[in-house]
Amino acid sequence: MRTFFLAWALLLTATLSSMAAPNVVIDGFQFTPEVLTVKRGTTVTFVNKDATPHTVSPEGKAKFVGIDRLMSGESKTITFKERGIQSYFCQFHTTMMGKVVVK
Protein backbone atom coordinates (compact mmCIF):
# COMPACT_ATOMS: atom_id res chain seq x y z
CA MET A 1 0.00 0.00 0.00
CA ARG A 2 2.77 2.37 0.95
CA THR A 3 4.69 1.57 -2.24
CA PHE A 4 1.57 2.22 -4.26
CA PHE A 5 1.09 5.62 -2.63
CA LEU A 6 4.74 6.55 -3.24
CA ALA A 7 4.47 5.61 -6.93
CA TRP A 8 1.29 7.65 -7.23
CA ALA A 9 2.93 10.67 -5.55
CA LEU A 10 5.92 10.47 -7.90
CA LEU A 11 3.65 10.27 -10.93
CA LEU A 12 1.66 13.27 -9.74
CA THR A 13 4.85 15.29 -9.16
CA ALA A 14 6.15 14.43 -12.63
CA THR A 15 2.84 15.40 -14.22
CA LEU A 16 2.66 18.72 -12.38
CA SER A 17 6.23 19.68 -13.22
CA SER A 18 5.73 18.90 -16.91
CA MET A 19 2.63 21.10 -16.88
CA ALA A 20 4.35 24.01 -15.13
CA ALA A 21 4.50 27.22 -17.12
CA PRO A 22 7.83 27.52 -18.91
CA ASN A 23 10.28 30.16 -17.78
CA VAL A 24 13.26 31.85 -19.34
CA VAL A 25 15.57 33.26 -16.69
CA ILE A 26 17.92 36.14 -17.44
CA ASP A 27 20.97 35.84 -15.23
CA GLY A 28 24.57 36.89 -15.90
CA PHE A 29 23.60 38.50 -19.23
CA GLN A 30 22.29 35.20 -20.59
CA PHE A 31 18.88 33.80 -21.43
CA THR A 32 18.44 30.37 -19.84
CA PRO A 33 17.49 28.09 -21.47
CA GLU A 34 18.92 29.60 -24.62
CA VAL A 35 16.58 27.44 -26.70
CA LEU A 36 13.12 26.68 -25.33
CA THR A 37 10.65 24.43 -27.15
CA VAL A 38 6.93 24.98 -26.53
CA LYS A 39 3.58 24.24 -28.11
CA ARG A 40 1.82 26.97 -30.07
CA GLY A 41 -0.17 29.26 -27.78
CA THR A 42 2.12 28.77 -24.81
CA THR A 43 2.74 31.70 -22.49
CA VAL A 44 6.38 31.95 -21.43
CA THR A 45 7.47 33.97 -18.42
CA PHE A 46 10.73 35.92 -18.70
CA VAL A 47 12.37 36.63 -15.35
CA ASN A 48 15.19 39.17 -14.98
CA LYS A 49 17.56 38.20 -12.16
CA ASP A 50 20.26 40.65 -13.27
CA ALA A 51 20.80 44.05 -11.66
CA THR A 52 20.32 45.80 -15.02
CA PRO A 53 17.30 46.08 -17.31
CA HIS A 54 17.03 43.95 -20.45
CA THR A 55 14.66 43.60 -23.39
CA VAL A 56 13.22 40.58 -25.16
CA SER A 57 13.05 41.83 -28.74
CA PRO A 58 11.96 39.81 -31.77
CA GLU A 59 14.70 39.30 -34.33
CA GLY A 60 14.43 38.84 -38.09
CA LYS A 61 11.25 37.02 -39.04
CA ALA A 62 10.17 36.32 -35.46
CA LYS A 63 6.48 36.98 -34.90
CA PHE A 64 5.60 37.91 -31.35
CA VAL A 65 5.18 41.03 -29.27
CA GLY A 66 8.42 41.53 -27.36
CA ILE A 67 9.17 43.07 -23.99
CA ASP A 68 10.55 46.62 -24.30
CA ARG A 69 12.02 46.75 -20.84
CA LEU A 70 12.37 44.18 -18.11
CA MET A 71 13.67 45.80 -14.96
CA SER A 72 15.81 44.04 -12.35
CA GLY A 73 13.69 41.51 -10.47
CA GLU A 74 10.77 41.94 -12.83
CA SER A 75 8.99 39.21 -14.79
CA LYS A 76 6.74 39.54 -17.83
CA THR A 77 5.09 37.08 -20.18
CA ILE A 78 4.99 36.52 -23.92
CA THR A 79 2.44 34.27 -25.62
CA PHE A 80 3.86 32.54 -28.70
CA LYS A 81 1.06 32.13 -31.24
CA GLU A 82 3.06 31.49 -34.43
CA ARG A 83 4.79 28.22 -35.20
CA GLY A 84 8.48 28.29 -36.06
CA ILE A 85 11.74 29.44 -34.59
CA GLN A 86 11.16 32.72 -32.80
CA SER A 87 14.55 34.32 -32.26
CA TYR A 88 15.02 37.21 -29.89
CA PHE A 89 17.76 39.39 -28.46
CA CYS A 90 18.32 42.15 -25.93
CA GLN A 91 18.46 45.64 -27.42
CA PHE A 92 20.70 46.89 -24.61
CA HIS A 93 23.20 44.03 -24.90
CA THR A 94 23.06 42.74 -28.45
CA THR A 95 25.21 39.68 -27.75
CA MET A 96 22.36 38.34 -25.59
CA MET A 97 20.28 36.03 -27.78
CA GLY A 98 17.75 33.26 -27.38
CA LYS A 99 15.19 31.21 -29.27
CA VAL A 100 11.76 29.84 -28.64
CA VAL A 101 10.92 26.94 -30.93
CA VAL A 102 7.14 26.92 -31.30
CA LYS A 103 5.71 23.57 -32.43
Ligand SMILES: [Cu+2]
Ligand atom coordinates in the same frame (compact mmCIF):
# COMPACT_ATOMS: atom_id res chain seq x y z
CU1 LIG B 1 20.27 43.02 -21.83
